Amino acid sequence: DQQVKQNSPSLSVQEGRISILNCDYTNSMFDYFLWYKKYPAEGPTFLISISSIKDKNEDGRFTVFLNKSAKHLSLHIVPSQPGDSAVYFCAASGDSGGGADGLTFGKGTHLIIQP
């Protein structure tokens, strides 16, 4: 049973435009959310995160929005660049009493930036 869902396996966006990647979760105990970028045969690279006490976090071209009531978050990349082409994973973790939790990942969205 997928607790973190990325319903779009792939997304194609023109260079310079905004890329919006979506993620939904079902576990209300999740309180920290992260986005990772991954190339084939490599480990994920951390992009940006957000705590459940916030609804927006911005870092350069990347902005993550969190809608707790809808259990939905999204990653906005603007402007999109060719180097952004990769698989993007949404991940979530819950508070296990202060210790670090393993992450629950979605299946990923393959973002393709077209020139």
Added chain:
Amino acid sequence: GAVVSQHPSWVICKSGTSVKIECRSLDFQATTMFWYRQFPKQSLMLMATSNEGSKATYEQGVEKDKFLINHASLTLSTLTVTSAHPEDSSFYICSARDFHRGGYNEQFFGPGTRLTVL
């Protein structure tokens, strides 16, 4: 900073043999490391949480006697796949949390190890 390495990057072994994969945090100390597995076109699945100096915590469905985890120091965790079978072929990735850097649970991932069991 926050670099995690894995060794080997790929390994091919015969069915029934054991394979050890190392995960090292190169520029920080990690009291907790995590082991994930990714099958083709699937998400990363958490296998176990590795705590320095204590026993690992395994996720439901992961056999602790088959996937032996040792976290002997603050910079090294090892995963040994014992009596490997073809269905164990997968991409194994470790991660580590640097408590002095990053957000609440920002984990830094290694490059992964591709295991193929013949």
